[in-house]
Amino acid sequence: MNDLDAIAEQLSEQALRQQQHQQEEDHALVSRILEIYDQKTVAHRLRQVSGDWTRESLNRWYNRKSVPRALTSVEVTMLQSMLPSPPKHHGKYAFRFIDLFAGIGGIRSGFEAIGGQCVFTSEWNKHAVRTYKANWYCDPGQHQFNEDIRDITQSDRTDLSDEEAAAHIRATLPDHDVLLAGFPCQPFSLAGVSKKNALGRAHGFACETQGTLFFDVARIIDAKRPAIFVLENVKNLKSHDKGNTFRIIMETLDSLGYEVADAAVTGANDPKIIDGKHFLPQHRERIVLVGFRRDLNLHQDFTLRALDALYPPRRPTFGELLEPTVDAKYILTPTLWKYLYNYAKKHQAKGNGFGYGLVDPTNPASVARTLSARYYKDGAEILIDRGWDKALGEQDFNDAENQVRRPRRLTPRECARLMGFEAPQGKAFRIPVSDTQAYRQFGNSVVVPAFAAVAKLLEDKIKQAVKKR
Structure with a gap:
């Protein structure tokens, strides 16, 4: 083989490697798309820009049962348009947050709008995950997606101690400044457990909240110690089980070293109860618990009563x-x-x-x-x-x-x-x-502008938290 033949062979091998690399990139892109949309929808969109695609041909191509071919630049551009774009502040984030029991991202929206980077999302419902991934940018290199929160908290492992579970949380969950969680309200079982016995444990709250999803949130807060958390639930959480459920939640958060805004306020004018009707024409009351790590002294002068200053001057009509x-x-x-x-x-x-x-x-x-x-x-x-x-x-x-x-x-x-x-x-x-x-x-979601207002209200406190990091 002469020198020209060797060069030609090298170029041919290089071209083949580039082609294979391009095909792998194309396959990865389509894989991300198919996490959100069905093959019929994707094939239809491809057919709009390149007429030789059908659901069957896409299926064969995706499963590598047809002749390998690279996507055209037009096809790649169209497919990328089906995915969410990075936020404007991508790469210049002011703080990091995690989104637990995320649903379709209603709480995330406002915190991303003030410069936050979502580094972890947990949502178990596969249909909600599709909608979430269709609308919120999840940086493959800097974002984790989790389905079952118990994979992180290990709360279903009876063979692990509290400290072993906490170590697992610290090792697997990214560091973050703010924790968001719209946790489901489940029955809290108090049978056979006295407060005295509960407080006698290393993590006393575990006795009274074991088996509930709030317990998983509490475990994460305890292990990762975020500066601020925002928890959301239905208004009736306050009256559930004659008030015992809410009492346990508030005592737990207090025992973890967090100050909940307006914690002592009760009654009809409780600022922790936010009605979406101030932002959109829907009567939708939710309880919002904003907590600050007590040792950082961020909670001073913060009240959800200030939220009324952020009501829109004109609410859209129905x-x-x-x-x-x-x-x-x-x-x-x-x-x-x-x-x-x-x-x-x-x-x-x-x-x-x-x-x-x-x-x-x-x-x-x-x-x-x-x-x-x-x-x-x-x-x-x-x-x-x-x-x-x-x-x-x-x-x-x-x-x-x-x-x-x-x-x-x-x-x-x-x-x-x-x-x-x-x-x-x-x-x-x-x-x-x-x-x-x-x-x-x-x-199952939240009124987005209501929580965007909560995020805006917290913006200065989050900046202070980042400085104290």
Whole structure:
């Protein structure tokens, strides 16, 4: 073999390696896309820019059962557009935070907006994870994704001591300044456990909260010692089990060395209870626990009462959040509407308040009831009035013209707006899941601008925490 032949062979091998490297990069990109979207959707998008793709051909290509081919630059650009872009401050983050029981990222939004970098996300619901990954940038090199928080806390391991579990948390969880957690409220079992016995343990709170997901949050706080935490739950957490659940939570956080803002305030004007109606036309009350590590002295002069200064000067009206035209499938069927109508009529006769919630989109003062995770079943809590005659007479109900004006559900896109994930003229929130899953996700989430206001209120405190790091 002469020198020219050797050079040609080297160039050929180099070209082959480059081609193989490109194919691996293409495969990795498509893998990330398929974590979010199904093959039918991806094939359709590819076909829009390059007409030779089908669901079957994509499946064969992805599983390496067809002739290897590199994606074109146009195809790569289109696929990358299906993933979230890095935030504007990418690479210049002011602080680090983790997002536990993250849902679809409602709490994350506001903390990312003030310069935070999310370095860890935990969410077990696979459908919520798809929506989360479709909308929030998760830097492959600096972000971890976890499904079951117990993999981190080891709370299901009876063979480990508290200190061994804490060591595992410290070794596997990234350092962070702020911990966010919208933890589920589970029954707290107090049977057979006295407060005296509980406090006699190395980690006394474990006795009273073992088996609940709050216990996993407490373990992480205890092991990682973040400067600040923000915990969110339903308003009824305060009254659950005659107040015992909330008492245990507050005592636990106190014993861990954290000062909870407005901890001593109770009653109807408790600033820890935040109503989303101040930001969007939906009555949605949530309890928010903001905690500061006591030894850092960050808690001075902080109160959630100051949140009212961050209310928007003009709240969007309900009608402004609606789409101009929607598919007829969102209009209640005659059978379902008759059932809801008669159900409400029956309870009206008994003097009860049960029934559907009809919202007039033409009334700028309209405020919807709380969107729930069960909204996909019948939409009863928030029905859009399409001119229905509200008289409860049987003749009015059966009138043909009246039936044409049957109420309709919100669309998933309208739910995204009612929860603050997108504005009508703003960037669209990606919804890669079915309507049923989307309704569940939005119904389980938070009013985004309310927690963005909490983040804004905390911005200076977070800066102080970073300086003390």
